[in-house]
Amino acid sequence: MTFGRGIRAPRHTTHAARRHHREFHVALIVQKYGGSSVADAESIKRVAKRIVDTRRQGHDVVVAVSAMGDTTDELLDLAGQVAPIPAPRELDMLLSSGERIAMALLAMAIHSMGFEARSFTGSQAGMITDATHGAARIVDVTPVRLREALDEGAIVIVAGFQGFNRDTRDITTLGRGGSDTTAVALAAALHADVCEIYSDVDGIFTADPRVVPKARKLDRVSSEEMLEMAANGAKVLYIRAVEYARRHGVLIHARSTFSSAEGTYVLGEGMQVPDAEEGETMEEPIVAGVATDQSQAKITIIGVPDVPGKAAEIFKLVARTGANVDMIVQNVSAAATGRTDISFTLPKADAPTALRALAADQADVGFESLVHDDQIGKLSVVGAGMRTHSGVSATLFEALSVSGINIEMISTSEIRISVVVRGDDLAEAARVVHTAYGLDGEVDATVYAGTGR
Amino acid sequence: MTFGRGIRAPRHTTHAARRHHREFHVALIVQKYGGSSVADAESIKRVAKRIVDTRRQGHDVVVAVSAMGDTTDELLDLAGQVAPIPAPRELDMLLSSGERIAMALLAMAIHSMGFEARSFTGSQAGMITDATHGAARIVDVTPVRLREALDEGAIVIVAGFQGFNRDTRDITTLGRGGSDTTAVALAAALHADVCEIYSDVDGIFTADPRVVPKARKLDRVSSEEMLEMAANGAKVLYIRAVEYARRHGVLIHARSTFSSAEGTYVLGEGMQVPDAEEGETMEEPIVAGVATDQSQAKITIIGVPDVPGKAAEIFKLVARTGANVDMIVQNVSAAATGRTDISFTLPKADAPTALRALAADQADVGFESLVHDDQIGKLSVVGAGMRTHSGVSATLFEALSVSGINIEMISTSEIRISVVVRGDDLAEAARVVHTAYGLDGEVDATVYAGTGR
Numbered sequence: 001m002t003f004g005r006g007i008r009a010p011r012h013t014t015h016a017a018r019r020h021h022r023e024f025h026v027a028l029i030v031q032k033y034g035g036s037s038v039a040d041a042e043s044i045k046r047v048a049k050r051i052v053d054t055r056r057q058g059h060d061v062v063v064a065v066s067a068m069g070d071t072t073d074e075l076l077d078l079a080g081q082v083a084p085i086p087a088p089r090e091l092d093m094l095l096s097s098g099e100r101i102a103m104a105l106l107a108m109a110i111h112s113m114g115f116e117a118r119s120f121t122g123s124q125a126g127m128i129t130d131a132t133h134g135a136a137r138i139v140d141v142t143p144v145r146l147r148e149a150l151d152e153g154a155i156v157i158v159a160g161f162q163g164f165n166r167d168t169r170d171i172t173t174l175g176r177g178g179s180d181t182t183a184v185a186l187a188a189a190l191h192a193d194v195c196e197i198y199s200d201v202d203g204i205f206t207a208d209p210r211v212v213p214k215a216r217k218l219d220r221v222s223s224e225e226m227l228e229m230a231a232n233g234a235k236v237l238y239i240r241a242v243e244y245a246r247r248h249g250v251l252i253h254a255r256s257t258f259s260s261a262e263g264t265y266v267l268g269e270g271m272q273v274p275d276a277e278e279g280e281t282m283e284e285p286i287v288a289g290v291a292t293d294q295s296q297a298k299i300t301i302i303g304v305p306d307v308p309g310k311a312a313e314i315f316k317l318v319a320r321t322g323a324n325v326d327m328i329v330q331n332v333s334a335a336a337t338g339r340t341d342i343s344f345t346l347p348k349a350d351a352p353t354a355l356r357a358l359a360a361d362q363a364d365v366g367f368e369s370l371v372h373d374d375q376i377g378k379l380s381v382v383g384a385g386m387r388t389h390s391g392v393s394a395t396l397f398e399a400l401s402v403s404g405i406n407i408e409m410i411s412t413s414e415i416r417i418s419v420v421v422r423g424d425d426l427a428e429a430a431r432v433v434h435t436a437y438g439l440d441g442e443v444d445a446t447v448y449a450g451t452g453r
Numbered sequence: 454m455t456f457g458r459g460i461r462a463p464r465h466t467t468h469a470a471r472r473h474h475r476e477f478h479v480a481l482i483v484q485k486y487g488g489s490s491v492a493d494a495e496s497i498k499r500v501a502k503r504i505v506d507t508r509r510q511g512h513d514v515v516v517a518v519s520a521m522g523d524t525t526d527e528l529l530d531l532a533g534q535v536a537p538i539p540a541p542r543e544l545d546m547l548l549s550s551g552e553r554i555a556m557a558l559l560a561m562a563i564h565s566m567g568f569e570a571r572s573f574t575g576s577q578a579g580m581i582t583d584a585t586h587g588a589a590r591i592v593d594v595t596p597v598r599l600r601e602a603l604d605e606g607a608i609v610i611v612a613g614f615q616g617f618n619r620d621t622r623d624i625t626t627l628g629r630g631g632s633d634t635t636a637v638a639l640a641a642a643l644h645a646d647v648c649e650i651y652s653d654v655d656g657i658f659t660a661d662p663r664v665v666p667k668a669r670k671l672d673r674v675s676s677e678e679m680l681e682m683a684a685n686g687a688k689v690l691y692i693r694a695v696e697y698a699r700r701h702g703v704l705i706h707a708r709s710t711f712s713s714a715e716g717t718y719v720l721g722e723g724m725q726v727p728d729a730e731e732g733e734t735m736e737e738p739i740v741a742g743v744a745t746d747q748s749q750a751k752i753t754i755i756g757v758p759d760v761p762g763k764a765a766e767i768f769k770l771v772a773r774t775g776a777n778v779d780m781i782v783q784n785v786s787a788a789a790t791g792r793t794d795i796s797f798t799l800p801k802a803d804a805p806t807a808l809r810a811l812a813a814d815q816a817d818v819g820f821e822s823l824v825h826d827d828q829i830g831k832l833s834v835v836g837a838g839m840r841t842h843s844g845v846s847a848t849l850f851e852a853l854s855v856s857g858i859n860i861e862m863i864s865t866s867e868i869r870i871s872v873v874v875r876g877d878d879l880a881e882a883a884r885v886v887h888t889a890y891g892l893d894g895e896v897d898a899t900v901y902a903g904t905g906r
Contacts, residue, residue: 041534048535076556081494082501082558083565090564093572094557097550101528104547105535111543112536119546124622145622169577169598 027193028150029054032064032160032183034199037257038102039069047198048109049259051155055115060150062190064160064183065106067098088133092162092173096122099179107157116154120145122162122171126189127182129163129172136163136172138181138244141189150190158186177238184241188248194274195245195252197237202256203263204229204236206289206439211427214434216441217252218288220265220273223252225288225329225382228416232380233293242266286385286392287437292430293378294423297351298409300343301358303368306333311342313365314358321357323350327378327411327418339368343409345420348374376408377426380418381433393417399436405429455830468631480646482507482604485517485613485636486528487652488568489553490710490878492522500710501562502652504608508568513603515643517613517636518559520551541586545615545626549575552612552632560610569607574599575615575624579642580635582625589616591634591697594642603643611639613752630691637694641701648705648728650690655709656716657682657689659742659892664880667887669894671741673718673726676705678741678835681869685833686746695719739838739845740890743882746831749779750804751862753796754811756821759786762793766818774810776803780831780864780871792821798873801827829861830879833871834886846870852889858882 030127031051031312038044054061054277066072075094079086086094103119110117124281126142146156160179163172174181187195204226207215221229223246230239236254245252246268255263265273311330318325326345333340346354355372358365386392397415400407405428421429484504489498500518507514520526528547532539556572563570578825579595599609613632616625627634633650640648657679660668676699683692689707698705699721708716718726757763764783771778779798786793799807808825811818824893839845849870853860858881861875874882887893 012730041531044535078494078554078558079561082497083561085565086561087564087570090560090570090572091559094554094561097553097557100532100550100553101547104543105531106541108532108536108547111540112538117540117543119543155864 002191012081026058026060028060028062028190030062030064030183030187030190030195032179032197033066033106033257034179034197035066035069035071035102036200036207037198038065039100041105044068044102044105045109048106048113048396050198051110052107052113052115055155062146062156062158062186062192062350063106064158064179064186065102066097066179067095068102068105068162071098071101079343081255089170092133092171096159096162096171099161103157103159103185107155110155110157116152117157118149118154119157119159120149121159121180123164125158126185127158127163127185129165129174131168131172133170133172135175136165137161138174138185141185143186143189146186146190158182169202169261177240180238180241181244182250184245184250184252187250188244192250195250197241197252197254198253198257200234200257201236202259202261203254204234204266204289206441207430207434208292209235210435211430212290214431214440216439218264219262220267221288222384223266223268226266227386228380228382228413229289229291230231232291232382232416232418233295234289234291237266280323285383285439286389287381287383287439289382290430290434290437290439291382293380294376294426295347296345296376296378297348297372297374298343298345298376299351299354299358299405300341300371300373301365301367302341302371303337303339304342305366306338306340310365314342314370315344317357317361317365318344318346318354321350323347323354325422328407329411339398345376345378345409375423376420377429378420379426379429379433380416380420381437382416384415386415386417395436396433399430399432403428403432405432475685479511479513480513481513483640483643483645483648484635485514485632485650486559486710487632488519488522488524488555489653490651491518491559494558496557497513497521497555498562501566502558503651503710504559504563505566505568506581506606513802515599515603515609515611515639515645517611517614517632517639518552518555519632520548521555521558524551524554533829542623545586545624548626549612549615549624552614556610556612560608560774563608563610569605570610571602571607572610572612573602574612575635576617578611578639580611580616580638582618582627584599584621584623584625585869586620586623586625587857588628589618591627591638592615594638596639598641599639599643601887611635630693633694634697637698637701637703637705640703641697645703647767650694650705650707651710652689652707652882653710654689655712655714656707657687657719657742659894660883660887661687661745664745664883665743665887667884667893669892671717671719675837676719676721677868678837679719681742681833681835681866682742685744685831685835685869685871686748687742687744690719697779703863738836740834740836740844740892742835743883743887743890744833744835745879746833747829747879748801749798749829749831749873750801750825750827751796751798751829751873752804752807752811753794753824753826754818754820754822755794755824756792757795758819759791759793762816768797769794770810770814770818771797771799771807774803776800776807780862780873782862782864798829798831798862806836828874828876830882831871831873832879832882832886833869834890835869837868839868839870848889852880852885856881856885858885 033047107119109116128137128140129138149156160182161174165172183195194199199291203217205215205223209215226242251271252266323346328344331341407419411418487498490500560570560572581593582589582591602609613635614627616627637648656670657674658668662668679695704724705719776799781797784794858874858878860872864871
């Protein structure tokens with residue numbers, strides 16, 4: 001059963017090379033289940049069955065699991081009751097217990113189905129991080145105990161979201177999306193064949209099906225497209241996990257806990273979908289998907305003196321408030337006044353602080369007034385094909401124009417075009433753009449009910 | 454603040470010698486809080502304040518804490534829902550998360566009061582056990598990290614009830630009363646001045662105040678008396694913790710979370726209550742207390758052939774069922790028949806299995822019939838003074854006789870006399886015996902509401 005583990009292809013080889021190996025060795029599959037997949041005893045048993053089914057197919061399985069349902073929120077609530085600002089080290093100690101509960105229950109459930117299963121905490125699994133409590137970065141993964149357990153034929157269950165720091169010997173947590181990152185990091189360290197990220201949706205869609213009912217599930221998406229989509233509002237995968245996967249050559253398969261259908265493969269450079277025909281050319285669509293984001297606000301600074309260094313002065317000021325500025329547009333200067341307007345977007349929650357900071361420095365900066373607008377929507381069209389195809393932006397502008405939707409801001413990257421429209425227009429904009437790029441499926445997508453994490 | 458730690462008296466010196474040191478060093482106090490003391494955010498804050506008060510007095514403090522309120526039962530319930538017989542390794546992993554939650558919250562609460570506090574899991578605290586999941590024995594304590602934290606001026610919080618095994622590197626739990634044992638083991642390893650076991654009762658009483666309203670709190674009790682009382686129904690301290698304390702020379706102080714009054718000191722050989730006058734003679738009462746136990750059943754085997762080896766045959770049979778036999782009485786043989794009756798007591802829960810085993814071997818053993826009686830009560834009088842005073846048993850028998858209470862079985866140890874009476878008579882028996890030994894206090898004891906664990 002463990003034949004071939006020692007000669008598993010190192011991670012820098014291409015996926016095609018690995019596929020050649022696959023005929024001679026058992027696959028190693030890493031699976032990640034989020035909190036809603038293990039919300040209660042029944043769900044845990046369902047997930048256990050799914051894991052056992054994978055094992056029965058002859059594969060080695062390593063599972064990263066999140067805390068059950070609302071456990072993390074409940075623990076945060078308790079922390080808030082005993083301390084207004086909980087000590088970060090202790091908060092990590094507290095929160096890390098959530099995944100331990102879930103992983104022990106999952107291992108028990110598998111065990112009672114007649115399969116050997118062993119659970120490991122982040123530190124037991126060798127998930128070594130820096131010492132930043134609450135948002136630790138993984139610096140090394142030393143999965144010695146996991147390999148031993150796999151070699152002994154056990155299914156391995158690992159607590160997601162947590163690690164430990166070697167210097168302080170303290171437990172850390174990885175922050176938002178931490179369990180996805182745990183799974184990808186384990187897949188990289190163990191040279192897994194695939195990292196399956198389970199949630200309650202079927203995969204990555206060409207658009208959010210709640211907004212665009214004709215959205216289609218993608219069979220595959222490139223990791224660079226996935227990163228742009230995630231950064232611009234798509235919620236199925238966390239950016240950090242996708243980045244880690246791309247950097248370490250991990251094949252991600254985003255799929256549903258509730259279906260055995262294939263989901264979406266997120267392909268890094270040189271990767272191929274497993275069992276694809278050798279040399280099969282991937283029919284690359286120009287546009288992979290349409291992402292929507294209604295979580296941003298727009299601030300416009302009116303009457304900024306149009307002199308060198310003003311923009312730098314303004315955005316240094318905003319950066320100091322911790323605000324995460326996204327799009328920036330500067331209007332053409334009005335020759336008569338020597339003044340211009342600068343607009344930028346940022347998360348709605350960051351807007352009040354940024355506004356206060358700007359207002360406080362109004363005299364120094366010398367602008368005339370501030371306009372705050374939290375009724376905007378951002379629409380992004382993402383596609384690696386944009387690099388080699390022209391006319392992509394024209395299609396976007398044309399579709400919006402025909403529907404009478406006004407564009408307030410535009411920004412582009414190599415493989416993305418984003419526009420800001422009125423928030424009320426966002427859904428309509430997404431639908432017409434989705435149709436214009438030929439992305440519509442034939443049937444309405446199933447209801448898209450959250451992210452499963 | 455840490456002056457003197459290095460020269461703290463080794464544990465084999467007498468307490469008097471340690472007292473001499475106390476004038477020159479800060480005391481190190483280990484405190485244990487049970488689940489009912491940390492049942493919710495309010496209780497945790499109350500306990501935190503108590504710990505901070507101890508620290509403010511200038512002492513170093515190490516705290517062992519149990520899981521909050523019913524957490525352990527809730528986790529056991531979840532385990533039962535996912536697996537009929539949970540894998541022991543995983544059950545320990547699951548249950549150990551309960552103390553982690555409590556300890557992290559407690560550390561946060563202390564932290565927010567302006568004091569440095571650090572929580573440590575069983576393995577971080579160096580609580581090394583054998584590999585018996587669910588009932589691990591402590592084999593070594595290596596509190597390196599705790600010493601470091603103390604030296605840095607922090608209050609140390611340790612998860613009770615848990616340890617880890619060096620060979621399997623797995624997390625273990627210590628079983629019933631585990632957090633008491635954790636506290637005592639920490640006190641021994643750190644050469645603490647005292648181990649304070651907090652619960653919701655004021656200390657050790659001369660009898661269970663729910664049964665004997667005139668029971669008095671004892672200021673001190675010897676560890677051998679405490680062991681006999683605990684083994685015979687007293688519930689404030691666990692036998693295992695008292696045994697550990699006696700073996701390692703740890704001074705236990707059983708006291709209430711809800712009062713700052715002194716509780717009861719449990720004194721091992723050569724120990725003295727802190728701040729007692731040098732050379733003060735301890736007024737040793739002949740009888741320390743009266744313990745009651747209504748958890749046993751009695752089985753009588755009638756018509757056993759009175760030949761050598763019969764008793765051995767019977768009790769080997771019973772032992773094989775795992776039953777924990779307590780008292781055994783064999784009647785004088787009836788000369789005419791050459792047969793005798795043998796009675797023994799055992800926990801009510803063990804009786805059905807023992808009865809089945811005996812009935813199955815009736816022909817081989819050759820007895821006539823079995824009588825099962827689960828309406829008995831056991832009363833024990835415990836006192837180290839029995840060794841040197843005569844007439845102690847006469848007082849007991851006289852008191853019961855005057856009250857018309859029939860004695861069904863008698864057994865004695867060096868410092869204990871136990872009798873079995875009708876269960877309905879037990880409370881009355883305890884009251885008259887308590888009075889007969891001059892143990893009655895002047896006022897009714899406060900209501901004795903559980904054990905705080």
